[in-house]
Amino acid sequence: MSSSIRRAADYAKAAHESIDQRRKFTNEPYVIHPTAVAKIVASVTDDSEMICAAWLHDVVEDTPRTIEQIEDEFGKPIATLVAELTNIASVSQGNRKERAEINRTHTGGISRRAKTIKLADVIDNLTGIVNDETGNMDAPWAEEYVSEKALLLTVLSEGDSLLLDRATDLIKRCRMLLEAAKLKDKGSS
Template sequence: MEAGVERKIMIDLENSALQFATRAHGEQKRKYDGRPYIVHPIAVAEIVRSVPHTPEMIAAALLHDTVEDTDATLLEIKEAFGPKVATLVAWLTDISTPFHGNRQVRKELDRQHLASAPAAAKTVKLADLIDNAIAIKAGDPNFWKVFGAEMKRLLEVLGDGDETLLAKARALAPE
């Protein structure tokens, strides 16, 4: 495939993912600063863009919270963006529900799920953790104690992700 055609496909994928995520998140706001929620997926995508990545990883970064936090489904994502993006989003979507128990139990289930994820999904998750850590640390110091401990545990299973992002995430995590 010609480089120009490949670049156009990549840009179209990103633009479509951004439009989908923007629509899906609608009027949602970030808990920690009140900004439109879409700023988070955009930030995650930009963090992923800073390291070796694929167009599918950028799309997944933009879409990573849509199934978890909106009415969007994995089937819709697969139909709109293909199986590679849908698979990454599936890995990035928490599998736990309140039915599974308290937060600690749920986060452990989600951690176990991510432990088996491919490196591309782990790289996107590292970017997600980095952006969330910055926001939570600044916006909710009390919750940071909980999130920081969860982050440290999660980092134990994300070693296959990008090493630069892993180092950044480890630097943000509490001692």
């Protein structure tokens, strides 16, 4: 691992731990998510700026850290990627569906490199739904989330084609699992 990637990993870990951020439903330390996203990105490119941005992709959105701090620490190219990956819609800009549309429109205009990182982000989040063994998954939330990500894929076609295929496959698997869960619930009622 290059020194810049190690610094980004350490920075992301410290930022997410500083607010004791946990994964939804599993309550695991949040840093497992950027770790997975960085590994997925590293599986398709050796671009260290992209891998650093993968580590840092949720830092500005989820913690008190700013884009300016990212730029001071890692430089403009990485900060630009992180800014592209940061959701822009705020709670005051409408309901979840409206905010998802605002963020999707923003994502449609980001660079190919950022779209590749976003695909890795989607893959890891969808994998969490597919592999849920906690029994804590909120099925209505998961359905809405999967639908949002299916729409998001329509603006990510310029990202890495292998990751796009993986994300598309995961959307299908999530939908099948959610449908099977509905049928199971109907059968037990």
